[in-house]
Amino acid sequence: MAASSNQVLQPAEQLLLTKEELEAMDYNTLVKMDNMYSFTTSKKTASTRKTKDAIINRLLKNGVIKGKFAPEQAAYLHYELKHPIAKALPPDLVGKIYTMKETMEDRDYEQRFIESIFEPMILHPNNSAFRVTVNGFNVRLRLGEALLAKHFRTLYSPTFFIRDYSYLAKKFEIDAKQLKDRAQYRDEEGWRRGDYGPQPEFTHTIPNSAIYDSYAEFKRRQISKFFIIHLYPTYTLYYVISTVLTYLENYIKTKKVNIISQDYAYMYLDIQYLPDPFNKPINILKVYINELNNRLTNLQEYKIIINNEVVKELNERLDAINKFLVNPDPSNPMQANAKFEERVISIIMKHANKRFEKRSSNKTIKHTNKPHSARRYSPTKKSSRRIKSI
Numbered sequence: 001m002a003a004s005s006n007q008v009l010q011p012a013e014q015l016l017l018t019k020e021e022l023e024a025m026d027y028n029t030l031v032k033m034d035n036m037y038s039f040t041t042s043k044k045t046a047s048t049r050k051t052k053d054a055i056i057n058r059l060l061k062n063g064v065i066k067g068k069f070a071p072e073q074a075a076y077l078h079y080e081l082k083h084p085i086a087k088a089l090p091p092d093l094v095g096k097i098y099t100m101k102e103t104m105e106d107r108d109y110e111q112r113f114i115e116s117i118f119e120p121m122i123l124h125p126n127n128s129a130f131r132v133t134v135n136g137f138n139v140r141l142r143l144g145e146a147l148l149a150k151h152f153r154t155l156y157s158p159t160f161f162i163r164d165y166s167y168l169a170k171k172f173e174i175d176a177k178q179l180k181d182r183a184q185y186r187d188e189e190g191w192r193r194g195d196y197g198p199q200p201e202f203t204h205t206i207p208n209s210a211i212y213d214s215y216a217e218f219k220r221r222q223i224s225k226f227f228i229i230h231l232y233p234t235y236t237l238y239y240v241i242s243t244v245l246t247y248l249e250n251y252i253k254t255k256k257v258n259i260i261s262q263d264y265a266y267m268y269l270d271i272q273y274l275p276d277p278f279n280k281p282i283n284i285l286k287v288y289i290n291e292l293n294n295r296l297t298n299l300q301e302y303k304i305i306i307n308n309e310v311v312k313e314l315n316e317r318l319d320a321i322n323k324f325l326v327n328p329d330p331s332n333p334m335q336a337n338a339k340f341e342e343r344v345i346s347i348i349m350k351h352a353n354k355r356f357e358k359r360s361s362n363k364t365i366k367h368t369n370k371p372h373s374a375r376r377y378s379p380t381k382k383s384s385r386r387i388k389s390i
Contacts, residue, residue, distance in 0.1 A: 168302060
């Protein structure tokens with residue numbers, strides 16, 4: 001039926017919530033609205049009825065503008081219900097505040113998701129982590145149970161690899177809202193890119209391997225794979241360099257020598273770090289340092305570095321060993337005990353993760369392993385280092 005000619009229609013933003021709409025709301029929401037709208041002209045007393053019907057009657061009497069339930073004002077209403085003081089602020093300002101707060105919470109959620117992968121609560125040590133390919137030669141180390149557990153704690157600790165979780169969340173395109181979605185996720189982009197193998201001709205069905213229980217599972221696998229491919233080998237290179245240095249340091253300590261002899265430096269190590277003709281201590285150090293530097297340079301793309309204190313101490317050990325070597329003899333290509341210039345590069349991260357800085361200064365790392373804290377045998381002068389900035 002058409003409205004009568006003398007009926008005045010209210011603007012949409014002035015329409016009030018009806019009894020039916022109020023009855024559809026949960027009791028806790030009604031209580032908050034009651035506190036906000038029902039006692040502007042009268043005070044709540046001990047005899048004030050708090051039943052759902054009584055609250056609805058008060059809200060109908062005082063009126064609640066329906067416009068606050070419109071999509072464009074939903075954020076304001078939600079914030080106002082949780083923070084009654086917001087009732088005194090302009091809706092558009094409160095909406096912006098709530099949006100900013102939600103954005104900050106999303107960024108924090110994304111960073112904590114990345115952190116849970118890089119710093120898991122429970123570790124599962126396995127020797128498959130300690131393998132690397134150097135100049136085409138595959139190296140796989142097998143550590144004893146105690147040593148394996150110790151180095152796994154170092155590998156995953158926040159004080160060995162320094163990373164910026166905020167940057168990594170952007171790099172891996174993490175989305176907080178998708179992380180909270182428990183629906184099945186189909187990696188169609190990766191499938192089209194060929195990440196799941198060649199696509200059979202005339203086949204347009206996504207394979208099961210590209211379908212995940214959720215977006216969070218997909219991202220967790222993706223980032224875990226990155227950790228295995230890039231950080232495991234990088235740590236293995238560091239471990240070998242430190243181990244070979246310990247081998248030489250023990251020789252100097254036990255034999256009390258002033259110079260590492262050519263015969264000793266020419267001996268092949270028991271562990272196969274390089275093919276036999278090249279598996280000599282000084283040569284291993286030079287080859288592995290170069291490979292480590294290449295990997296550290298590549299990791300700059302992800303703003304991941306080795307703690308500069310670890311690098312500094314490793315280089316100081318290299319300097320100390322150099323004092324027990326002889327000057328290179330160009331006429332002797334087989335010389336195995338010559339001084340060498342290779343050092344691990346030091347990279348400065350310009351924008352370190354603030355969460356890491358705060359935690360690393362307060363958090364006590366329980367593991368006692370310090371693979372970079374071997375004894376030094378002579379005072380060393382700081383040598384020039386190549387320093388790169390991210």
